Amino acid sequence: MQHKPKVVIIGGGTGLPIILRGLRDQSVDITAVVTVADDGGSSGILRNYINVVPPGDIRNALVALTELPQIDKDIFQYRFESSDSFLAGHAIGNLIITALAEMKGNIFTAVQELSSLMKIHGHIFPVANEPLTLNAEFYDGTKMSGESEITAAHKQIKRVWITPSNDDDGHHAQAMKEVIDAIMDADQIVLGPGSLFTSILPNLMIQNVGDAVRKTKAEVVYICNIMTQKGETDHFTDADHVRVLNEHLGGHYIDTVLVNIQPVPEDYINFQEWNEISQPVGHDFEGLRKQGCRVISANFLRLRDNGAFHDRDKVVTELLNRLHDVHD
Incomplete structure (x- = not known):
């Protein structure tokens, strides 16, 4: 039987499920490594009350890779209305993941159990088995x-x-062995698309995850964001995104970067609705080349709902092309 290429996608937020859905029906062995440092919305409330790993990004990854019918996905994603004060804003899936984590004693086992129940195509691994806190130092x-x-x-x-959020004894956050094995065995590691500092880097800053990404023989592909993010990457170029990743990893570890070169129409974006974004990411191809990156620049843009997103099919096609190039 032909070996299926192993692809590990590391991230969180809204970008991760887009790529997962695109890869689900391809002939690849998918592992999603999902951030657990989210502290907003329903996930944050559950985390504060029950001290559980925030389930939101895990829920979206499960829905992206499940083979269940649409009605089952809709139920899992259903969010209670704000008038239901007791359950306001909570997604049913978040409550199920939280309940299973309590039943099984940890989030990792709970997600594997739920993956089996939901007929998941691939693997979904929370990057750590405990809630993590993201810390930042600013330039000031x-x-x-x-x-x-x-x-x-x-x-x-x-x-x-x-x-670690429960940092009573000064221990370091560590990823589960399954996460590290997946990274070391991968043919391709995909970072992004997603918030640079809050969806991608939290995973890489776990010591054994960062070590594995540095050591793996897999090609490390970064899908650069189309728009800059307020409070995170204002005025960033594509080379700035890669520079930050490489600085945090301590060397030139990004092998290939996917860059959208299709202009975003100025009058199309509704900045009130998409209030996290500010402007299209600038291009600095010389800066990328200096970091030893292979640059794949193309029209990866998909305009919908007055926002700018990655065209899932075009991105997935490039990821598959890279896999074939590396294998040939």
């Missing part, structure tokens, strides 16, 4: 903890790092 020398607070500060971030 101040420091802050908590993903939502860091973004809301709207300051230039110098570096981020991770600490």
